[in-house]
Amino acid sequence: MILAVFNALLKPVLKLILMPINFLTLGLAGWAINVLILYLTTLVVPGFSVGGYSLGPFTWGGWFIPLVTFSATTGLIVAAFCLNLLTRLIGWSVD
Numbered sequence: 001m002i003l004a005v006f007n008a009l010l011k012p013v014l015k016l017i018l019m020p021i022n023f024l025t026l027g028l029a030g031w032a033i034n035v036l037i038l039y040l041t042t043l044v045v046p047g048f049s050v051g052g053y054s055l056g057p058f059t060w061g062g063w064f065i066p067l068v069t070f071s072a073t074t075g076l077i078v079a080a081f082c083l084n085l086l087t088r089l090i091g092w093s094v095d
Contacts, residue, residue, distance in 0.1 A: 003041045011037055034080035042076075050075045 014033045015022070022029035042049050052072045056065045070078070 002045050003037070006037045006041060010040070031080060031084060034084055035076050038076055038080050038083070050079050 011033060014036070015030065018029045018033065038050065050072065052070050052075050054067060054069045056067045058065050
């Protein structure tokens with residue numbers, strides 16, 4: 001619920017403020033806004049967190065993939081990317 005409120009109230013203001021940077025970076029500032037909104041949600045909502053994660057070690061097609069550990073910041077970036085992708089897919093399916 002808080003994430004929806006932040007997206008509805010705070011995101012348009014941040015988009016307006018960061019519009020020149022968003023134009024220069026070809027939309028990457030919009031992704032940074034999503035990361036910021038998600039981070040603010042983790043600060044406000046008790047018990048809600050986006051943490052780091054580990055991937056591997058495993059083998060894939062004969063290739064050995066070593067253990068890779070990502071920080072909480074990387075987890076926020078990946079989560080914002082996934083939320084953005086999901087939002088766009090739902091938007092495309094509705095149109």
